[in-house]
Amino acid sequence: MCGVIGVFGHKEAAKIAFFGLYALQHRGQESAGIVSSDGKVVKEHRDLGLVAEVFNEPILQNLTGHIAVGHVRYSTTGSSTVKNVQPFLVTHSRQTFALAHNGNLVNACLLREELEKQGSLFQTTMDSEIIVHLIAKSLQKGLVEAIRETMAIIEGAYSIVLLAQDKLIAFRDPHGFRPLALGMLNGGYIVASETCAFDLVQAQYLRDVKPGEILVIDENGINSYEGIKKENLAQCIFEFIYFARPDSNIFGENVYSFRKRLGYELARECPLETDFVMPFPDSGNYAAIGYAQATGLPFEMGVIRNHYVGRTFIQPSQSMRDFSVRVKLNPVKELLRGKKVAVVDDSLVRGTTSRTRVRAIREAGAFEINMLISCPPIKYPCYYGIDFPSRGELIAAKHSVDEIRRYLELDLLHYLSLEGLLKAAQGNNKGFCLACFTGKYPVPIKASIHKEIFEIKETK
Ligand code: AMP
Secondary structure, three states: EEEEEEEEEEOOHHHHHHHHHHHHHHHOOEEEEEEEEEOOOEEEEEEEOOOOHHOOHHHHHOOOOOOEEEEOOOOOOOOOOHHHHOOEEEOOEEEEEEEEEEEOOOOHHHHHHHHHHHHOOOOOOOOOOHHHHHHOHHHHHOHHHHHHHHHOOEEEEEEEEEEEEEEEEEOOOOOOOOOOEEEOOOEEEEEOOHHHHHHHHOEEEEEOOOOOEEEEEEEEEEEEEEOOOOOOOEEHHHHHHHOOOOOOOOOOOOHHHHHHHHHHHHHHHOOOOOOOOEEEOOOOHHHHHHHHHHHOOOOOOOOEEEOOOOOOHOOOHHHHHHHHHHEEEEEEEHOOOOEEEEEEEEOOOOOOHHHHHHHHHHHHOEEEEEEEEEOOOOOOOOOOOOOOOOHHHOOOOOOOOOHHHOOOOOOEEEOHHHHHHHOOOOOOOHHHOOOHHHOOOOOOOHHHOOOHHOOOOOOO
């Protein structure tokens, strides 16, 4: 769970990257960093914290040059220390490289072991550092060839921007797990995880960086190379369900519209007669709108969100998580008293935040609570960059829908079916990674991780 941005050909490239990261903040709140270059001198600033906390005007003034790469991070591998803040910067054979990575490699442990045996020294615990080491090893063959060789070795999910002194490079894994879009910016170029970053700086979307493609942007313009043969598409459907911003277009499609169609499908599968439909904001908003429109039921905001609290699952300890759930959403008692409600949310992960929220609306006087989830039960962890807990902590891995309904103290619980989800995807359905629902991993998981996934027996 990270956001990346790259800018080429703007006199204040770092400032553009800063605005872009601001728009991508939802993709990672743990740390932020920008590396800039004028083609010769490379500058960097990285720290733990939100984009607005890490950067200020003097810091941005100092990040000179017409090229910049930036990153916001929510760690899926590597611990949260300043050392692990990206972009990862390294100088090799008098050339400086800064790499920002969104995704997760599935063969990182094996590669790291091999590289260490050959004498590589690692500064961080991030899998992204492995990519830099591999590129450096083949550099005498030229940068594009070095990236090609690296892409042939690394496995898993990667959408990467790389600043290589006077060039901006973008490349994406052959399955296209994570989004990466290319835009035009006043004659220059911009590459970002989501198009909402383009809107903020008034850049025009050109196209997505293709799965398996290497894009090289320099003084001569833009050049595209085949990095590795494109494989079966495995675009992360959870980006649509929850992770990406609704005002973004990812994988060639608007996220808001997709989520609304999830609501239409929920209405088809489980039409209810309630006093109104309400979302758990913000994640449930768009499917709830779709559900209300399809059923004709009134739409209400039964709980109000305090916008000054971060995403709840970011909180490390359970007690902190419970507090932040309550501080984040507060029921509107006058609206809920004596009512039958249909509550819509995007997903259930551990079930803990939903339980507290359902209790709160019950205490506020809701008399019948029906819950609709706009995706199927999440039973398997993600190894491609979404931070789902281990299989043991995923509520649907060990419990039936009825057990979950009872745990959440609901009158009814309905999960969107896999068929409904794919219908909402409207024919775009061959190209998704559905591993968190099906356990079918498009890129095989290496033995040690595999054991952890499959050793928990299904009880359903
Ligand atoms: P819970 O009831 O604890 O399962 O939390 C469910 C809420 O957490 C849903 O509203 C989801 O939007 C949100 N969520 C989405 N992705 C994650 C994640 N990777 N880890 C934890 N919670 C998530």
